[in-house]
Amino acid sequence: MDPAYSKEDDAFRAEVRAFVEANLPPDLAQRGRYDFHPHRDDQAAWTRILADKGWSVPHWPAAYGGPGWNGVQRFIFEDEMRRAYAPTADRIGSELVAPVVYTFGSEEQRQAYLPGIRLGQTFWAQGFSEPGAGSDLSSLRTRAVRDGDHFVVNGQKTWTTEGHHADMIFLLVRTDPNVKPQAGISSLVVDLKTPGITRRPIWTLDEGLTVNEFFFDDVRVPVENLIGQAGQGWTHAKFLLGNERTNSAEVPHTRRDIAQLREIARIERKNGRPLIEDPIFRAKLARIEIDTKSLEIAVLRALTSEGHGSASVASLVKVRGSELRQRVADLAVDALGDRGIAVNVDPHAEYSMVGQADGAGPTPGHGIGIAAKAMFRRATTIYGGANEIQRTLIAKTVLEL
Amino acid sequence: MDFNYTAEQDALRDSVKRFVEREYDWEKRFAIIRSAQGVAPDHWSAFAELGWLGAGLAEDAGGFGGSAVENALIAEELGRGLVTEPFAAHVLATQLxxxxxxxxxxxxxxELVMAEKRIAPALQEPNGRGDWRIVETHANPPESPPRLTGTKSLVDCAIYADSFMVSARNGKDTNLYLVNANETGVNLHPYRTLDNRHVCDIHLNNAPAQLLATGKHADQAIALAVDHAIVTLCGEALGIMDTALWTTRDYLKVRKQFGTAIGNFQILQHRMADMMIEVEMTRSALFHALGAMDGNDAARAAAVSAAKVQASTGGLFVGQQAIQLHGGIGVTEELNISHHYRRLFVIARQLGDADLHLARFAQATDRVKKADAD
Structure with a gap:
């Protein structure tokens, strides 16, 4: 039993684990082991199963279909999902867009958008970053010009996570070019089937497809798709990125990756012994486990809002959490030895980085996707507000420098 | 886990804070560390009167109903003032x-809680490299009383102790003995450590001793008491780190170069952010260890060693960067920040360095995982 959790927490964890073991289809879990390019069908199927149980939108208030869990329970739920290699939810929809919709949107908008997210029927993308507006988001240039009952949108969005699965996109657009940058931004939700929208995939260094570019060319969007008031977009973005930041410590992911790394290290051998008995490897693993446990406690402190020093932790845990995700992924490739660099002959085939040696076939199952993860993890210190932005935030808001 | 302090704990913290502010300003501390014994003559009895010496002990153990949380909290506040009194050694002795x-x-x-007596725990040895489990001092049991021969090193509180609590081998067992300071066959060799503590090597040459505990009973007492002492050290490290962080922050706001406060430079801001991350991770690791103190041996050892690894490496990082960000003044003996570093440097090596605790964490984690699997 872990002293960080109460008896009630342990009972809750057992309940979630039992449900997952009884209800998660094995083929979904198998694909989930390569977790970062999930199939939409898998995500939808699992979300539906969770929705029937009332668990598909853990972060939402009960009034909109959430289970009414506290922060620690949400963390445990996420931990159990990752532990079981369950498909991820459409996190853009459930964790980023939905809170903006139920916090700032109209009753009509809540009814229009929330059920589809909760039931896994509508998938969302976020249209924030642009080629010229990354960390400096307020300089975004995609325009929305009012024309009768519509906005006419022109511009380009990039780094659109899972945009190739999405039905809808949550856009930050410039509705007023004549005020200071932050004040001229509005939030607009757009059906991706609207004429004038073009998507281009961005292949990343893991030879996988996660992010996309979207081009908007005279796209006509009904005015009722504006969230809140015109000019409130920056407020929504800060609110939304704040949610993303707390979540992007991604401790459950790292804990799962550590468990997977331990499996690998029990199978791989070095000097005739299981790698997990090698003192140098053990020291590296131990340090990662220590740092992950400290981070987990820091996150739990943040989640119990009255916890000591909680207000200051969001950026801190984002920085440390994103770095840890990289460290564990890199050590997993190290654990495979030199076969960790072998990849499939066909780039862009699904799971191309399966780990092949000398064309002799893929490495045993425990090597699949490991190199790809290490490659893609370079993004963790960039997305969700680059770590350099986070450090500046810590310095300015907490240390008041 | 409940991360909040009780009203009693807040009051205890305030009481230590007030003492440190009153008795341990920079000049007073400097006079103390330059004195013969490196501690003020009346402070320890004041600690007893203020209730700190029994604060971390259960009532049935002669204390005031507290736990390791109280000890860590007292140590954290003592750390802010770089108080030289050997509080962690007291925790080790009382927990033994x-x-x-x-x-x-x-x-x-x-008697220890009332400060009527001082007993110095003497577990470590010159060949142990900080590992209290390595014991070469041995007993000659057929004699009555038993007699001990060997050397104990880096013993805190020894120069003014009435007696020592000594670990020594008796065949395969490690036992615990009480040795009076003024016995024949007991020789003290005092020296200072980098943080201005006055410690001793204790040479035992057929010194008469009194048996306190044997075998597994002694092993378990040592394991538990050392873990209590380590979390106390981690609490002290946290207080020092946090103070070094905010002292440096204040300096960055007033020190001007190139026509501006140097705290406006982003590279220094980011360094400060990294220091703060280490402080917060140390705080979290400490919370976790405190929560594990009443758990099973393996889980406790893993959590305590994890905290010691984090406090050691994090403490060094924060101490080093605090000096770096102060610039030239940071390396002077006159500035307290150099003393923060010296204490953190020592804590990183007391009761096992980061390498020792990394290995101990890995072993303990294996035991926890095996127990979970069974």
């Missing part, structure tokens, strides 16, 4: 006696 639990041990414990 409490875990031994005999009437005789509990009677000694009461």
């Amino acid at each position: 006696l409490s875990a031994i639990g005999t009437d005789e041990a509990l009677a000694l414990l009461t």
